[in-house]
């Protein structure tokens with residue numbers, strides 16, 4: 001019978017993965033913070049298409065949480081997560097704790113900093129967040145040494161930062177993005193959706209709807225982006241959100257759109273009660289026309 005090997009011991013994990021590598025098996029890696037939903041499982045399924053074995057990590061990384069954020073409240077559901085991963089055919093689950101990863105504490109640990117991309121959007125609302133993400137992702141990459149790592153496009157800025165870090169540091173792996181998995185009403189699946197009250201849950205899909213209206217307007221040729229952004233923020237405010245940002249950006253640089261932009265990303269983060277939701281949509285610009293219509297989910 002197949003067993004999913006679960007360990008928090010990195011030496012042990014490395015030894016087991018070395019055996020797989022020696023057998024010529026290709027390794028895909030899916031880093032997570034647990035409380036798994038179908039979005040995470042979609043990353044696992046993509047990993048199984050691209051490699052022989054999938055390694056998942058579950059670690060709620062304290063270094064990427066700011067003071068007063070939800071580190072303590074973050075849902076930890078290891079038993080249910082293990083069942084879901086086993087059912088998908090995951091072979092290895094890595095579950096370190098904070099002392100395994102940061103034995104001398106957070107302050108004394110080396111950090112990885114991806115400039116520019118880390119400072120905008122969620123980086124402005126959550127200072128230091130992406131240094132924490134880049135540091136843990138780099139460390140997990142070194143522990144697992146995967147051939148391919150899979151990330152969700154829901155966290156589009158995070159995916160861009162990981163790609164940049166991998167390119168800049170010449171890390172020997174491919175980074176693959178998976179389209180956002182949504183509920184039937186459009187709300188992007190997220191562990192934090194569990195914080196929403198029933199009333200907030202009814203309002204929450206408006207974030208995706210507002211991104212969609214903005215994308216439709218751009219696809220129809222409306223190019224006053226400042227007006228679109230401010231209209232979207234107003235719509236969210238009126239519905240009870242507190243927007244951190246609603247921004248139309250170049251999908252490659254996450255800076256303002258220019259005439260060289262090939263793909264637009266529309267990104268938003270907004271609080272609904274105590275829950276911070278993020279989402280984004282993209283639009284490829286078809287060079288044959290002024291504004292193309294190639295939308296992503």
Ligand SMILES: Nc1ncnc2c1ncn2[C@@H]1O[C@H](COP(=O)(O)OP(=O)(O)OP(=O)(O)O)[C@@H](O)[C@H]1O
Pocket residue numbers: 031032033034038039040042043150151152153154155178179180181182188189190191192193
């Ligand atoms: N709805 C989704 N569709 C596709 N990928 C997703 C989705 N939600 C999360 N992911 C991806 O899963 C990986 C792990 O994310 P994480 O464990 O933080 O889950 P989360 O649901 O995004 O939680 P959070 O509420 O903290 O944002 C990331 O690469 C993230 O982009």
Ligand SMILES: CC(C)(CO)[C@@H](O)C(=O)[O-]
Pocket residue numbers: 031032033059061064133136137155158
């Ligand atoms: C990539 C990650 C697992 C690093 O802690 C986290 O930021 C997440 O779950 O998106």
Ligand code: BAL
Pocket residue numbers: 064065155
């Ligand atoms: N998926 C994003 C992780 C975080 O918000 O810390």
